Amino acid sequence: MNLHEYQAKALFSSYDIPVPAGRVADTPEAAAEAAGALGSGPWVVKAQAHTGGRGKAGGVVLAKTPEAVAEAARSLLGKRLITRQTGPAGLPVGKVLVESASDIQREFYLGGLLDRARSRITFMASAEGGMDIEEVAARAPERILTTVVDPAAGLQPYQARYLGFGIGLRGAALKQFGTILRGLYRLYTEKDLSLVEINPLILTGADELVALDAKINLDDNALWRHPDLEALRDPSQEDTREAQARRFDLNYIALDGDIGCMVNGAGLAMATMDLVKLEGGAPANFLDVGGGTTAERVTEAFKLILSDEKVKVVWVNIFGGIVRCDLIAEGILAAARSIEIGVPVVVRLQGTRAEVGLRMLAESGLDFITEEDFAQAARRAVAIAREGRT
Numbered sequence: 458m459n460l461h462e463y464q465a466k467a468l469f470s471s472y473d474i475p476v477p478a479g480r481v482a483d484t485p486e487a488a489a490e491a492a493g494a495l496g497s498g499p500w501v502v503k504a505q506a507h508t509g510g511r512g513k514a515g516g517v518v519l520a521k522t523p524e525a526v527a528e529a530a531r532s533l534l535g536k537r538l539i540t541r542q543t544g545p546a547g548l549p550v551g552k553v554l555v556e557s558a559s560d561i562q563r564e565f566y567l568g569g570l571l572d573r574a575r576s577r578i579t580f581m582a583s584a585e586g587g588m589d590i591e592e593v594a595a596r597a598p599e600r601i602l603t604t605v606v607d608p609a610a611g612l613q614p615y616q617a618r619y620l621g622f623g624i625g626l627r628g629a630a631l632k633q634f635g636t637i638l639r640g641l642y643r644l645y646t647e648k649d650l651s652l653v654e655i656n657p658l659i660l661t662g663a664d665e666l667v668a669l670d671a672k673i674n675l676d677d678n679a680l681w682r683h684p685d686l687e688a689l690r691d692p693s694q695e696d697t698r699e700a701q702a703r704r705f706d707l708n709y710i711a712l713d714g715d716i717g718c719m720v721n722g723a724g725l726a727m728a729t730m731d732l733v734k735l736e737g738g739a740p741a742n743f744l745d746v747g748g749g750t751t752a753e754r755v756t757e758a759f760k761l762i763l764s765d766e767k768v769k770v771v772w773v774n775i776f777g778g779i780v781r782c783d784l785i786a787e788g789i790l791a792a793a794r795s796i797e798i799g800v801p802v803v804v805r806l807q808g809t810r811a812e813v814g815l816r817m818l819a820e821s822g823l824d825f826i827t828e829e830d831f832a833q834a835a836r837r838a839v840a841i842a843r844e845g846r847t
Contacts, residue, residue, distance in 0.1 A: 458675040459507040463554045464689050465671035468648070472640035474655075475667045479556035481505070488530035489523040491555040498522060502529040506548040507694040509672070510540040510589070510658075516550070521557065526555060549693050559669060564657035565624050566590050566601075567637070569645050578606045578645060580638065583619040586657035593779040612642040628659075633666045649679035650685065698761050700744075705757045707746060714739025715842050717762035717771040717800075720756070721746050721780050729774045732832065738839035741768050747780075755788020760796060770801045772838040774831070777808025786814035793823050801826060801841050805834040 460468075466476040480491035492500045504516035511517055516538045518529035530553045537547035564586035572579040583601045585593045593600055602623040604616040617635035626634050637658070645653055652674035659669045680687045692700050702709035708723065712730075716738050720726040723745050730740040742765065746758050762771055775785045785806065792798065803826045805812045818825045826841075828834035 458677055458684075458687070458688055460673045460675070460689055461505045461507070461552070461554075461691065461694075462503065462671050463552070465503060465653075465673040466554075466668065468644060468673065469640070469668055469671055471646045472756060474637050474640045474644075475665070476554040476671065477559055477669065479554050480805050481552050481554050483532065483534065483552045484528040484529060485531040485704075488553055488555050489527040489575065492520070492523045492526040494802065495555065495557050498526075500526050500531065500732045501556045501558050502526055503554045503556065504533045504536075504538050504550045505552040505554055506538045506543075507691070508542045508548055510538045510542055511538060511566065514538055515536060516540075516541040529553075530555075548559055551691075551693055559659060559667060560662040561657075561659045561669075562662050562664075563625075563660040564669075565660070566593070566654075566656045567620075567641070567658045568652070568654035568656070569641055569650075570652045572605065575605055577608065578642070580604050580606070580612075580616070580620065580641070582624050584624040584658075590656065602687075606642065611638060628664075630660060630664055630666055637666060637668070638713075644824060649676045650674065650684060651676045698764055699755075702744075702761055705754050707744065707754060707758055707761065709745075709758075709761055710743040711765065712740050712742050714741045714768045716838050717741045717744075717768040719744050719746060719758050719771065719773045719775075720764060721775050721785075722778075725774065725776055729772070729835070731773075732835040733839060736832075736835045736839040738763075738842055741765050746785075750787035752784060752791050755785060756792040756795060759789075759792035759798065763796070763800070768800060768837050770803060770841040771798070772834065773802065773804045773806075774834065775804075775808070775814075777806065777811055781809050782806040782811040782814035783817060784814075786817040789822070789825070790817065790821055793821075803828060803834055803838045803841070805829065805831065 465483045469476050478495050482491050499521045502518045502520055504511055512521040520526040520529050533553055536550050539547035565585040566583040569580045581601055581603050585600055602620050606612050617638045621631045621634040641653055654672040655668045657669050659667050696711045698757050699709050715734055718729050718740050720729050725744045726743055735742050768798050805828045
């Protein structure tokens with residue numbers, strides 16, 4: 458789950474990480490009032506959408522008068538912001554953040570994430586802030602400094618000094634950098650984050666560090682421990698099908714292909730998509746119905762897959778270990794009787810009660826394509842997507 462910038466900055470403030478004075482607004486009039494409350498300009502009006510690259514896409518506007526702030530907000534609110542990260546559909550802008558403009562002397566990058574190879578939180582810093590860190594990593598990886606935190610010891614002062622000295626900070630700014638890094642570490646661990654970024658972290662003309670931007674990704678698996686953060690979710694920034702999937706405990710991610718995949722288990726789902734690609738096809742989604750699935754969840758999974766107009770064929774690929782294949786078959790039949798499927802369905806059932814499930818499909822009088830071999834099922838689905846039913 459992602460947070461908006463204004464939400465992330467509120468968390469930053471509670472962890473002693475300095476941010477510019479700002480207020481959020483959802484109308485042009487409220488934006489102008491926010492500017493007046495913040496004091497004399499200029500101000501920066503920032504579109505609130507779950508994407509990076511907002512400045513390059515026109516989502517960050519400098520305004521010198523309250524009237525200009527209102528006009529900037531009017532140009533952003535209700536629009537869809539299109540960036541390199543969003544794709545052509547873009548994301549809707551329902552709020553803007555109005556901030557007092559900052560006196561920028563230097564810009565840095567500072568971020569933290571989980572290094573899964575090490576099973577450790579890793580912090581990164583670079584003197585080249587204010588731009589895509591991916592570009593820096595590709596062009597000059599040596600300019601990104603990293604330090605790995607041992608969970609038994611926690612973040613150590615020498616690690617803050619290493620990163621701070623490495624990006625050119627000295628004196629009071631270096632000391633403040635240590636405070637910010639400790640705040641980020643506490644925030645990361647206490648709120649179960651998966652990513653935190655400040656880009657840019659600026660050094661002002663008064664030699665003070667300020668988080669000019671803020672990005673926070675939360676670990677969905679830990680949200681049950683943070684209902685206050687769960688309440689910050691903005692459904693308008695998410696794929697409607699992914700939001701619907703959460704209601705039925707389905708793991709769904711929309712993709713760009715035309716072969717709908719319904720699979721049990723994340724590993725098998727990844728292998729299924731890999732085999733589709735190997736055979737020359739393109740998966741329309743990742744969908745894991747889980748190990749304890751029910752007929753109702755299978756029906757809802759079908760609805761999710763078929764809500765994508767690009768889907769030309771559905772491939773149900775189930776290995777019955779924990780889940781029973783006859784329950785999957787029951788769900789498939791329930792879906793076929795309750796909704797208009799309208800596309801061919803390839804079914805591969807293997808494992809617990811697979812014979813029963815396949816017999817239920819065969820005796821249903823409905824038209825399903827059954828396969829026992831994994832690779833053959835993939836080839837069949839890809840051929841149908843390319844040429845129609847074969």
